Amino acid sequence: MNVLIADDEPLARERLARLVAELPGYQVSPDMAVNGEQVLELVGQLQPDIVLLDIRMPGLDGLQVAARLCQLPQAPAVIFCTAHDDHALEAFDVCAVGYLLKPVRREQLAEALGKAQRLNRVQLASLGRSPADHAESGRRSHISARTRKGVELVPIESVLYFIADQKYVTMRHEQGELLLDEPLKALEDEFADHFVRIHRNALVARNRIERLQRNAHGHFLLHLRGLEEQPLVVSRRHVPGVRKLMEKL
Numbered sequence: 001m002n003v004l005i006a007d008d009e010p011l012a013r014e015r016l017a018r019l020v021a022e023l024p025g026y027q028v029s030p031d032m033a034v035n036g037e038q039v040l041e042l043v044g045q046l047q048p049d050i051v052l053l054d055i056r057m058p059g060l061d062g063l064q065v066a067a068r069l070c071q072l073p074q075a076p077a078v079i080f081c082t083a084h085d086d087h088a089l090e091a092f093d094v095c096a097v098g099y100l101l102k103p104v105r106r107e108q109l110a111e112a113l114g115k116a117q118r119l120n121r122v123q124l125a126s127l128g129r130s131p132a133d134h135a136e137s138g139r140r141s142h143i144s145a146r147t148r149k150g151v152e153l154v155p156i157e158s159v160l161y162f163i164a165d166q167k168y169v170t171m172r173h174e175q176g177e178l179l180l181d182e183p184l185k186a187l188e189d190e191f192a193d194h195f196v197r198i199h200r201n202a203l204v205a206r207n208r209i210e211r212l213q214r215n216a217h218g219h220f221l222l223h224l225r226g227l228e229e230q231p232l233v234v235s236r237r238h239v240p241g242v243r244k245l246m247e248k249l
Helices: 010-021 035-048 062-070 087-094 106-117 123-127 132-136 184-190 236-248
Strands: 001-004 051-055 077-080 098-101 142-147 149-154 158-166 168-173 174-179 197-199 202-205 209-214 222-223 227-234
Touching: 001 010, 001 035, 010 106, 035 051, 035 062, 051 062, 051 106, 062 077, 077 106, 142 174, 149 184, 149 222, 158 184, 158 197, 158 227, 184 197, 184 202, 197 227, 197 236, 202 227, 209 227, 209 236, 222 236, 227 236
Parallel strands: 001 051, 051 077, 077 098
Antiparallel strands: 098 149, 142 149, 158 168, 158 202, 168 174, 197 202, 209 222, 222 227
16 A cells, blocks of 8 residues: 655654554655645655645645545545644545544554555545535535544444444444444434434444344344344334335345
């Protein structure tokens, strides 16, 4: 995987290059960008797979650059590396697959690069949509969550389910779980075309549904692709709707 580094601080560029070089399977471009215009120029020349992008740069900032990269037929995956944690929401619609806070740690960088490398075609197609496309659809392309690592961005296509528990919502995705401070109803309204309610406290991804079974106790259990060993309980109230959806699927 070819990696382009873009940062106006020489020490930051050198540190990122050193960290990437220590990880197997990645090659850092010898040409690095110090401003937004250079990023666009080098992406056109080098066609990198991943761009490690600072936000505060001279000229075009990182968000503006990423928005333009989104419009490319084959957009590179963008991982923001920044000292500022107040732009995570804006990163949703500009191809971002990671949002790392400086000083970037080796483990966090490895995880973000691995996520970029595992992107499937559906996710890449979503990343290639322009911000205007996302605005027109009325929903985000990613979900953000604050963790001890900083701010994590998860593509909506990799989410398996949301489960509400009192104040917080647990989001299960392909690489683990995150806690969200968002109401389940708001998530249901925003992503109605992607998720279906199976319980008063649970939403599941429609395209992950595999089978519905009734156990010896009379409870209905829903098995999800990628989570076969942990079926979710479907309330009796929602069983007819789930069955109807499965017939369409």
